[in-house]
Amino acid sequence: MKLTKLTTLPAGSSIPIHDLDEDRLGELQTALTKLGYPLGDIDGLYGPKTRNAWAECVEDFKLGDPLTIDAGDVAKLQGILDQVTPIDAQHDFSTKEGTIAAIKSECANQGLGIKTQIAYVLATVDHETAHRFQPVSEAFWLKDPDTYLRTHLPSSRYYPYYGRGYVQLTWKNNYEKYAQLLGLDLVNHPQLASKPEVALFVLVHGFKTGTFSGRKLSDYVDIHKTDFVNARRCINGLDKAQAIAEMARSYLATL
Known part of the structure; x- marks a missing residue:
C-alpha cells in the first residue's frame, strides 16, 4: 500500500488526528486496518476506535505523539507498510x-x-x-x-x-x-x-x-x-x- 494523501501533510508541523480531513483520515484508517489494528468501518470519520488504533500503532512502532501525526510519522508508517508481504507473494497453493x-x-x-x-x-x-x-x-x-x-x-x-x-x-x-x-x-x-x-x-x-x-x-x-x-x-x-x-x-x- 502506498500512501498518497497523508504524504501531502506540510513538513515541520503536527496535525491532531481529529483535524485530518476525510480523505487523509480514511487513508490512515486503511493503513491501520491493513496492519491489523481493528477500528471498525473505514469511513474517514474520527472516533474512539480510530484514536485507539493510532495510539496502539504509535506505541508499537515508537512513533511520535499518539494524538497527532506529522510528515515523519507518515514516512515511518510507509516504511512499515512496505514490509508487509504483498498478497501476490509466491506461494504454492496447488497442494x-x-x-x-x-x-x-x-x-x-x-x-x-x-x-x-x-x-x-x-x-x-x-x-x-x-x-x-x-x-x-x-x-x-x-x-x-x-x-x-x-x-x-x-x-x-x-x-x-x-x-x-x-x-x-x-x-x-x-x-x-x-x-x-x-x-x-x-x-x-x-x-x-x-x-x-x-x-x-x-x-x-x-x-x-x-x-x-x-x-x-x-x-x-x-x-x-x-x-x-x-x-x-x-x-x-x-x-x-x-x-x-x-x-x-x-x-x-x-x-
Missing part, C-alpha cells in the same frame, strides 16, 4: 502442504506467529474447507451453488456477497472493506475472494482483527492462554468447537 506453508507464513507476517495461534488457524481451515485446504464458496457441495444462492438468498446485501474463502467472507460491507485494503474490485467481482492469495490474507487478517464475528483470535489464544474451544467464537459461535479444538491440538503437536 495441501503448500497451502499449510502459506498459512504459516501469512500468520507470521500478520503477527499471529505463536504456535498455538497457527495451530488454531490451520484447524479452522481444515474444518471450513472440508479438509480440502482450498478456498470454497458457500454451499460448495452443490452442483451450482451460485444459482441456488441467487434463488434462496435474494437480499442485495448478501447475494452475491455470500461466503467465499478458507473462512467464509460474507456481506457486502466486508467485501467493500477488503476491496479497500487490497486494492481489488471485490464489490463488482466478488468471486475474487476465492483466489487463494486473497482468501489467505482475509483468513489471517480476519482472525487478527475480528472481521468474522467481532472476536479476535488473541481474545482466546496468546502467550498467556490457550482456549481452543472458545476460540471458535471468532468464526461461528461454538459450532463444532470441540472437534476443531482437537484438530488444533493435533496441528500444534506438529509445529
Whole structure:
C-alpha cells in the first residue's frame, strides 16, 4: 500500500488526528486496518476506535505523539507498510502442504506467529474447507451453488456477497472493506475472494482483527492462554468447537 494523501501533510508541523480531513483520515484508517489494528468501518470519520488504533500503532512502532501525526510519522508508517508481504507473494497453493506453508507464513507476517495461534488457524481451515485446504464458496457441495444462492438468498446485501474463502467472507460491507485494503474490485467481482492469495490474507487478517464475528483470535489464544474451544467464537459461535479444538491440538503437536 502506498500512501498518497497523508504524504501531502506540510513538513515541520503536527496535525491532531481529529483535524485530518476525510480523505487523509480514511487513508490512515486503511493503513491501520491493513496492519491489523481493528477500528471498525473505514469511513474517514474520527472516533474512539480510530484514536485507539493510532495510539496502539504509535506505541508499537515508537512513533511520535499518539494524538497527532506529522510528515515523519507518515514516512515511518510507509516504511512499515512496505514490509508487509504483498498478497501476490509466491506461494504454492496447488497442494495441501503448500497451502499449510502459506498459512504459516501469512500468520507470521500478520503477527499471529505463536504456535498455538497457527495451530488454531490451520484447524479452522481444515474444518471450513472440508479438509480440502482450498478456498470454497458457500454451499460448495452443490452442483451450482451460485444459482441456488441467487434463488434462496435474494437480499442485495448478501447475494452475491455470500461466503467465499478458507473462512467464509460474507456481506457486502466486508467485501467493500477488503476491496479497500487490497486494492481489488471485490464489490463488482466478488468471486475474487476465492483466489487463494486473497482468501489467505482475509483468513489471517480476519482472525487478527475480528472481521468474522467481532472476536479476535488473541481474545482466546496468546502467550498467556490457550482456549481452543472458545476460540471458535471468532468464526461461528461454538459450532463444532470441540472437534476443531482437537484438530488444533493435533496441528500444534506438529509445529
